[in-house]
Amino acid sequence: MREPLTRTIYDNYDLWDQYSEFAKETLAEYEEEPSEDSIWNVINDENSTNWEYEKERLEEFFDDGSTWILRGTNGRWNGTFEAGTIFTDFMDMYREATTDCDYVHLYDENGHFYIQCSHHDGTNYYEIKKLTDKGIEYLENWEENWDDKRSERYVHDQIMKKYSILPHFAHKVYGCPKVQWKKDVA
Incomplete structure (x- = not known):
């Protein structure tokens, strides 16, 4: 593989x-x-x-007026828990996602943008994607409908699956190929 x-x-x-x-x-x-x-x-x-x-x-890159989603897990002393947020300001999200973390690794794999960060209780793993126009509409419809029974987690899962796109940070910022495999650079 x-x-x-x-x-x-x-x-x-x-x-x-x-x-x-x-x-x-x-x-x-x-x-x-x-x-x-x-x-x-x-x-x-x-x-x-x-x-x-x-x-x-x-x-x-991230503070360009776009809406982004961060999804992943937080490692804590009492287990690993799902986590996520919608953001438009990178540093606000970054400070929240890396709270109490001493170590941070930000990286791109074939357009996927990942954050790994560790603290004394465990390690957090996240992925960031950009909401599409339909994703923003989907989110706004959910936020504005107080009778909506869907959970935030469900809505975030749907956004990650259907209503978001890969950022391709390394390609757009550093000119790396969109897709690159380890054996390609051996």
Whole structure:
């Protein structure tokens, strides 16, 4: 079975592996044997710069006047629970979705946009899709009909299945192919 290529947008799960060589090379110009604190200072600065850059791209992409849905699961001390929300402001959604999370991985797989984030009680997994015009209409009809017996979860499930499209973030922002498999880049 073919596996999609994971195109990382932002990842702070293992900063040491990502940036320690860069930090050591940078510090070698100034210090013969850089301390671990010095290395971590460079790593944290580089991560912060990377996040600011990516955050700007994410806000430009998602805050375009579109309506989006985030669906997935929250891992908690007492189990894993379904979660979801509709949003139009990326950073508002991001802060809510990653509350108490120390580690975040944002990535694209063949147009699917995923968020994985971990905290002391577990890991949250989400997917984001863009609502179609029919999806917005479907949502508004449900929100405006107080007698509607459908649950929010049901409505969100229907939106994810029938009334939304893939964002294709890596393709649209970075020019990656829409579809890319691991063996294609071996």
